[in-house]
Amino acid sequence: MAEKEAELLAIEKMRGFSIAIDSIHRHSGKGSSYFLIVLDSANKTVSVTPYDRDSLERALKEYSNIEMQVAKGARVEPVLVASGSMNALKRAYPNFFLDTSEFTSKLSKVISQA
Numbered sequence: 001m002a003e004k005e006a007e008l009l010a011i012e013k014m015r016g017f018s019i020a021i022d023s024i025h026r027h028s029g030k031g032s033s034y035f036l037i038v039l040d041s042a043n044k045t046v047s048v049t050p051y052d053r054d055s056l057e058r059a060l061k062e063y064s065n066i067e068m069q070v071a072k073g074a075r076v077e078p079v080l081v082a083s084g085s086m087n088a089l090k091r092a093y094p095n096f097f098l099d100t101s102e103f104t105s106k107l108s109k110v111i112s113q114a
Contacts, residue, residue, distance in 0.1 A: 002111045012041045012044060032050035032051065032052060033051065033052060033053040033056075033082060033083065034050070034051040034052075034053075034055065034056060034059045034080060034081070034082050034083075035048055035049065035050055035051070035080070035081050035082075035083070036048070036049040036051070036059055036062055036063055036066075036078065036079075036080050037078065037079050037080075037081065038066060038076050038077070038078045039076060039077040039078075039079075040075070040076045041075070041077070042075050049062070059080055060080070063078055063080040066078040
């Protein structure tokens with residue numbers, strides 16, 4: 001199990017998305033309609049770039065640039081999400097808003113005991 005988790009980096013990815021959601025919460029209600037989230041599991045970082053409603057073209061271009069880097073071997077996971085409100089974002093992407101802390105804690109414990 002530990003080998004598979006090391007390969008997938010599932011715990012780090014779940015923690016990263018939790019950080020991304022916190023950042024989206026901070027930007028919600030400030031005119032942001034789009035969010036470019038880039039998870040870098042290797043460096044244990046998450047970047048969230050908010051865009052206003054009139055900046056979709058710029059958001060798509062930046063997302064495309066990151067996808068090109070991924071195609072060349074970059075080990076990051078970008079996602080571009082759109083939301084008119086935090087409630088709409090939660091409805092569109094419910095998995096992003098799950099509390100994964102208990103799951104990751106138990107998974108870490110199981111792996112360390114294996």
